[in-house]
Amino acid sequence: MMAWKPKIIAFTCWCSNSGVDQAGFEGFKYPSNLVTLRVPCSAIVNPSLVIKAFEEGADAVLITACKPFELRRIAPSRITAARVSLLRRLLKTVGIEESRVRILWISSNEGEVFAKEVSEIVGEIEKLGPLDLRRKMLEQL
Amino acid sequence: MSSSEKELRRLARRLLETEVVQLVIGYEESEVGVRPCFIHKPQEAERLVWNPECRLNLARYLRDLKDSRVGVVMKGCDGRALVELIKENQVDRRNVFIIAVECNGVYKPLKYGSLRQERQISEYCKRCEVRLSPIRDYVIRSDGFAFNNASDNDEKPLNWLSIFRKCLRCMACIRSCPFCYCTECSIEGFKPALVHKLVDTMELFTFHLTRALHIVGRCVECGACESSCPVEIPLTRLYRELNQWFKENYNYIPGLSLEQAPPPLVFKERDRT
Amino acid sequence: MKKITVLLCTCGSTLLDNIDFNMVSRELSRNPLVKRIEVLDGICKSSIIKNLKLDAAERIVVAACSNRLLEAVFKSLLSFSNVEFVNIREHCAWACREREEATSKAIRLLNGGINKVVRSNPPQSSDCLGIVREAMVVGGGIAGVRCALDIANAGYRVYIIEKEPSIGGIMAQLDKTFPTLDCSICIEGPLLSEAGRNKNIVIIPNSEVVSVKGRVGDFRVLVKLNPTYVDPEKCNGCGECANVCPVYQPNKYDVDLKPVKAIYCPFAQAVPLKYVINKDHCIECGLCMSVCTRAAINLEDKPKMLELNVGAIVVAIGSDLFDPRHKPEYHYGEYDNVITNMEFERIICASGPTGGVLLRRDGKPAKRIAFIQCVGSRESAPGIEECSYYCCAASMKEARLILEHDRDAKVFIFYNELRAFGKGWEDLLYRRCLEDGIVFIRSRPSEIRRSPEGNLIVVYEDTLTSKRGELEVDMVILALGFKPSNRLAKLAAVLGVSVDSQGFIEETNAKFKPLETKVRGVYVAGTCHGPKDIVESAVEGSAAAALVISLFRGGNVRLSEIARILENKCAGCGKCILACQYDAIVREGDKVRVLESICNSCGACISSCPQEAISLGNWGIEQLASQISGMLSD
Amino acid sequence: MTLLSITDEKLRIFVRELFSKRVLFAPVKRNGYFEFSRLSNPEDIILNYTNTRLSPKRLFLPQRQLLFKYYPKKGVTQESEEHSNAVLFGVRPCDASALSVLDSILLKLPYKDNFYENRRRETIVISLSCIKPMAECFCNVFETGPIRGTGEDLTLTPVNKVFIVEVRTPRGMMIVEDFGKLFTEAGREILEEYKILIREAVNEMDRRLRIDKKKLIGLEKEIGEEFFQLNAQRCIECSICSFTCPVCYCFETEDFLEGDHYSRFRGWDTCVHPLFTKMASGLDPRSTKADRIYHRFCHKLSRIPLAFNTYGCVGCGRCVSLCPTGIDIKEVLEKWG
Structure with a gap:
């Protein structure tokens, strides 16, 4: 039997998507169980989509975004940060480990940072084990 | 008949006679228990009652009656819901005459086939601290009933995921909620993006969590969803958790004042990590 | 039935080692929606795409390198069909250690792409909006005039909205310009008349912008024309009226130093060269009417409104100078011989009130003159924090002008830091000042006192030697900083653009979008953008013109990626208004409206709407949820 | 038709026997409510329940049911569901009658519902009379209770520690014959009590609501x-x-x-x-x-x-x-x- 590997979805905003490009371009390797989904800005990520990803079988969801504390005035990723915080609280309430939702501040030149952080995150999720939502849902009361 | 009930009927009658309002929404007694009623004629005001069975949040009906002047019987939570609805541009304050009745909590509904037959105050009422609507045009003090409001704090953590599985997705929580006024509910399955029309167990997870996210920061924990639910999912407890998060981060409690604008959901310095 | 074509690129066979393309094709062909799978060797070769014979209505998934590279290759396809790019090179082949890993990751990425493209909506032709190819420049100073001329010379009509009777701005009032000390109006005058002559330029003097509606490419601007009581169509600038006018009034152009008649022309080189009446001083005697052969004068003139329809707006209304009355220690307005540098420019000017001789108010010539720098700049209230940009150079220029007029004069400059950074400033200004014996004292004087003889005593502490001193001079000239005017705040509000902490108009990005404002189609130039000198203002004017021209040349404005409200769905709850960081959503009735010129397409609104009543291209829940389920399917 | 009776203890044996031979759905108590559930332990069964909050219809018409699969290359395949012999035990007469209502609608030709039919055919329905009807009920109006409904194979009525068993269909008869030794013919005394009970229950219901x-x-x-x-x-x-x-x-x-x-x-x-x-x-x-x-x-x-x-x-x-x-x-x- 094949060893279990976590499935992770990463929503990457336009800028951090270039960061992910750079990681590949410079040959930084990271675990393959993370797939990237490009969005124009992290603020477009509806929290429901993160929930949907868990429902569809993701073991963790990662959002990479521009650093809101770096931009001068306007940064929609400030919204993302707040939403992730809310989502984590919601997941904790319903009994899912909050560390399954992550936010990573990645600039478009931080390919190496991305590869390193992702490897770490995958390791942590592997330690947590599968989310196995279906089993938890069907569990008797 | 309690004196508050008497006062309520007198007031409703006067409001309709003097044409201050065209309609009074309140509660009436029926064979199947207390239910909402719509009074158009002064002489019908005698039907109105006020007791701990007056459960459903009447603010829910106001958004459908945008253009008429309506008198409405409101508990503390109903009034709070109305405050948020006014802020969200759904109800015109000038069109509503708020008959604020002091509320000491409502009973849990006794539902079909329930094993428990003694009356019990609802869980969410035990946690409630607002007994009188924050906005009001007339106040009726309660006299008849009062009960021990000591809350039992030993709330065990729930196994939410298996609780969600019980859900029939009948939409009663959504339809009874004052804040679910979307013209097209995104989790109704009519346009299946998040959940499909046919109920799938896994999608119940998305259904309930999405709903929770949609009403966080607005939910006034009136319990309309919970008491309507045919399978008694304690939804108010879930929403309360999120409201708690909202309060911790933005110091905002929904429905307490018309002046305080709802805060935008944005980054705080300490969310850096 | 939606059928999908999948194009897999082996990147010149280099990816064959990383990804098992046979396996990928086999997996994808199981999907009944996939009609055609092509494994290609380098999709970026234009011949390959041509030979594919793709149908315009087809849905295409391209699996190759980064979308940043691919979008350029697929430019022609992007416009009419549904294309989804999947990055199997940087995100997959190059990032995975094992071939099997990369293969299964590629399949997952592709399944996501296929699922998304199934749900995508092709771009609509209605997403393109036309542009009115006419521009409006608010403000006729050097920045505005330069900008208007550049746009007009590219062949587009430009309206200059000027609040004064003539264009020209501050530069028209200056005597000489630094660092070359050439005559200011002699350079600007021809430019102004060129603007007046240009058939593409419409100068609308004595006017102001009242309201702006619309979006990039189609602004509706309401302009108020203030009455001048002289019909500009009829006036030929003969000046007979001013000759007979019995009333004198101070002239704003001469900083109120030299009187003109109540019916006047602000200066000789004014454009347009038309007379106007200042109703504050006019006694309505009617003498002017009686001499005007063209019956141009109408004392009953009323304000008029004018509506303009333009595609782009350049804000170049300039700034005010700091009011030195806010610094009581310098006693401006109280001591006659404390004057501003603008007053100095008029006094030293040959056409000025004293004919170019530097005289004190009491008629004595000024021999010992002190300049005080940074008045109203580089400090917090009452001035602004920014450097005035120009006043070091201006005061050195003025010091040299004094010496040119009078070799015996003695000039002192009280400075904080001497900033001679511009082209030729070091050589033509600073070094020559030192050679001419101008004394530089590093100090911000604390007070000006008056001696019994009527001279001025500057009290200061030299911050190089830490010695206190008092200097007796005949005249003190205050080098004023810029301060954003109230008009600027009002105009910014009308346009919907934002202002920075100092009150100047804020640019979108200080580095690479320095002249674009929050509102698309509204640009900024000149000192209303921040303190600067003539050169810099002219540069910004030209640069803003280039932006306008490229907007006009670029064809239509594409709005396909802008948030749109679905009006039959919107319940008006206002959650999107709270979420929008750009203030691009406003309430309108019981619904909301997106200000298309302001929207930045971030999508914060669509994810805050509880019922998907806002759409943004193909980034809706429907598409993304579908993509997610594709990515996670086994 | 003669009425049979079965004692309380023997009923327990009956249930255990059914459980060992068939899939048994019966009322159990869960979180303050009763519900029909596939038994995993025959001792969980509750026989003095009021009624389940959710009707047993979900056992015959699931909330979500696969109808067929379509393979673009192979065409339509209908995967027939495996239905083992099942018993719906202890359903109330009204809910049992609901099944006969559904039968008349869903099994009527030419539009027969095969999925429903399969499940229905494989399931024996044993009802349990309501001798203490709930306040909300009005089964007398449609003659679907309180003692006997219209859709069951066997009707059990508790009378004084024994249950009167009424066989309603040939399939019901089969069951009784299978477990013949557990059932005895009902005695006269019990039958008298049974009659009184029926009359009282019907009268009680008629007092509440009686219409044409x-x-x-x-x-x-x-x-x-x-x-x-x-x-x-x-x-x-x-x-x-x-x-x-x-x-x-x-x-x-x-x-x-x-x-x-x-x-x-x-x-x-x-x-x-x-x-x-x-x-x-x-x-x-x-x-x-x-x-x-x-x-x-x-x-x-x-x-x-x-x-x-x-x-x-x-x-x-x-x-x-x-x-x-x-x-x-x-x-x-x-x-x-």
């Missing part, structure tokens, strides 16, 4: 009646009434692409949902809440009787009790019956 149900056919003409407008004001369009109703059978189908094939599923839907009758053109023949409420009552009480010669309501009272806004079908019965 033939007149309900007239509901067909009452569209637009003010009564429905008044109730519509109150209605919040949840679908608790239809989802908990043992008779409501309306459904919706939806197709899914699953890997290399499409699957068509069927699941519950309800006429009180505002989008139920909305068509793609935007036209909605039942566009107001009053239309929909009227339709639900009229369908149950007038149209089903006209078309299928049975009533679409069995008087279990679930909709009456669970409705959050107190809409009461009994008011309709009183007004038009």
Whole structure:
């Protein structure tokens, strides 16, 4: 039997998507169980989509975004940060480990940072084990 | 008949006679228990009652009656819901005459086939601290009933995921909620993006969590969803958790004042990590 | 039935080692929606795409390198069909250690792409909006005039909205310009008349912008024309009226130093060269009417409104100078011989009130003159924090002008830091000042006192030697900083653009979008953008013109990626208004409206709407949820 | 037909025997409510229950059911569900009658519902009489209780520590013969008590509500009646009434692409949902809440009787009790019956 590997979805905003490009371009390797989904800005990520990803079988969801504390005035990723915080609280309430939702501040030149952080995150999720939502849902009361 | 009930009927009658309002929404007694009623004629005001069975949040009906002047019987939570609805541009304050009745909590509904037959105050009422609507045009003090409001704090953590599985997705929580006024509910399955029309167990997870996210920061924990639910999912407890998060981060409690604008959901310095 | 074509690129066979393309094709062909799978060797070769014979209505998934590279290759396809790019090179082949890993990751990425493209909506032709190819420049100073001329010379009509009777701005009032000390109006005058002559330029003097509606490419601007009581169509600038006018009034152009008649022309080189009446001083005697052969004068003139329809707006209304009355220690307005540098420019000017001789108010010539720098700049209230940009150079220029007029004069400059950074400033200004014996004292004087003889005593502490001193001079000239005017705040509000902490108009990005404002189609130039000198203002004017021209040349404005409200769905709850960081959503009735010129397409609104009543291209829940389920399917 | 009896202890043995031979669905207690559940332990069974909150209809018409799969290359495949012999034990007469109502509708040719039929054929229904009916019930109106319903194979009535067993169908007879030694012929004393019990229960029900149900056919003409407008004001369009109703059978189908094939599923839907009758053109023949409420009552009480010669309501009272806004079908019965 094949060893279990976590499935992770990463929503990457336009800028951090270039960061992910750079990681590949410079040959930084990271675990393959993370797939990237490009969005124009992290603020477009509806929290429901993160929930949907868990429902569809993701073991963790990662959002990479521009650093809101770096931009001068306007940064929609400030919204993302707040939403992730809310989502984590919601997941904790319903009994899912909050560390399954992550936010990573990645600039478009931080390919190496991305590869390193992702490897770490995958390791942590592997330690947590599968989310196995279906089993938890069907569990008797 | 309690004196508050008497006062309520007198007031409703006067409001309709003097044409201050065209309609009074309140509660009436029926064979199947207390239910909402719509009074158009002064002489019908005698039907109105006020007791701990007056459960459903009447603010829910106001958004459908945008253009008429309506008198409405409101508990503390109903009034709070109305405050948020006014802020969200759904109800015109000038069109509503708020008959604020002091509320000491409502009973849990006794539902079909329930094993428990003694009356019990609802869980969410035990946690409630607002007994009188924050906005009001007339106040009726309660006299008849009062009960021990000591809350039992030993709330065990729930196994939410298996609780969600019980859900029939009948939409009663959504339809009874004052804040679910979307013209097209995104989790109704009519346009299946998040959940499909046919109920799938896994999608119940998305259904309930999405709903929770949609009403966080607005939910006034009136319990309309919970008491309507045919399978008694304690939804108010879930929403309360999120409201708690909202309060911790933005110091905002929904429905307490018309002046305080709802805060935008944005980054705080300490969310850096 | 939606059928999908999948194009897999082996990147010149280099990816064959990383990804098992046979396996990928086999997996994808199981999907009944996939009609055609092509494994290609380098999709970026234009011949390959041509030979594919793709149908315009087809849905295409391209699996190759980064979308940043691919979008350029697929430019022609992007416009009419549904294309989804999947990055199997940087995100997959190059990032995975094992071939099997990369293969299964590629399949997952592709399944996501296929699922998304199934749900995508092709771009609509209605997403393109036309542009009115006419521009409006608010403000006729050097920045505005330069900008208007550049746009007009590219062949587009430009309206200059000027609040004064003539264009020209501050530069028209200056005597000489630094660092070359050439005559200011002699350079600007021809430019102004060129603007007046240009058939593409419409100068609308004595006017102001009242309201702006619309979006990039189609602004509706309401302009108020203030009455001048002289019909500009009829006036030929003969000046007979001013000759007979019995009333004198101070002239704003001469900083109120030299009187003109109540019916006047602000200066000789004014454009347009038309007379106007200042109703504050006019006694309505009617003498002017009686001499005007063209019956141009109408004392009953009323304000008029004018509506303009333009595609782009350049804000170049300039700034005010700091009011030195806010610094009581310098006693401006109280001591006659404390004057501003603008007053100095008029006094030293040959056409000025004293004919170019530097005289004190009491008629004595000024021999010992002190300049005080940074008045109203580089400090917090009452001035602004920014450097005035120009006043070091201006005061050195003025010091040299004094010496040119009078070799015996003695000039002192009280400075904080001497900033001679511009082209030729070091050589033509600073070094020559030192050679001419101008004394530089590093100090911000604390007070000006008056001696019994009527001279001025500057009290200061030299911050190089830490010695206190008092200097007796005949005249003190205050080098004023810029301060954003109230008009600027009002105009910014009308346009919907934002202002920075100092009150100047804020640019979108200080580095690479320095002249674009929050509102698309509204640009900024000149000192209303921040303190600067003539050169810099002219540069910004030209640069803003280039932006306008490229907007006009670029064809239509594409709005396909802008948030749109679905009006039959919107319940008006206002959650999107709270979420929008750009203030691009406003309430309108019981619904909301997106200000298309302001929207930045971030999508914060669509994810805050509880019922998907806002759409943004193909980034809706429907598409993304579908993509997610594709990515996670086994 | 002779009545049999079975003692309490022997009934327990009967249940255990059934459990060992068949899939047994029976009422159990869970979180303060009763529900029908596939037993994993025969001792969990509760025989003195009131009624389950959710009707047993879900065992025959699941909330989501696969109809067929379509492979673009192979064509349609209908995977027949495996149904082992099942017993629905202890269902109340009203819910058992609901099954016979569904039989008349769903098994009527030419539009027979195979999925329902398969499940129904494989399931033996043993009912348990209501000797203490709940306050919301009105089964007497449709003669679906309280002692015997119309859809069961065996009816058990508790009388004094024994159960009177009435065999209702040949299939019921088969069961009794299989377990012959557990059943004895009912004694005369017990039968007397049984008769009294029946009379009392029926009288008790008749005191509550007694109408002439033939007149309900007239509901067909009452569209637009003010009564429905008044109730519509109150209605919040949840679908608790239809989802908990043992008779409501309306459904919706939806197709899914699953890997290399499409699957068509069927699941519950309800006429009180505002989008139920909305068509793609935007036209909605039942566009107001009053239309929909009227339709639900009229369908149950007038149209089903006209078309299928049975009533679409069995008087279990679930909709009456669970409705959050107190809409009461009994008011309709009183007004038009």
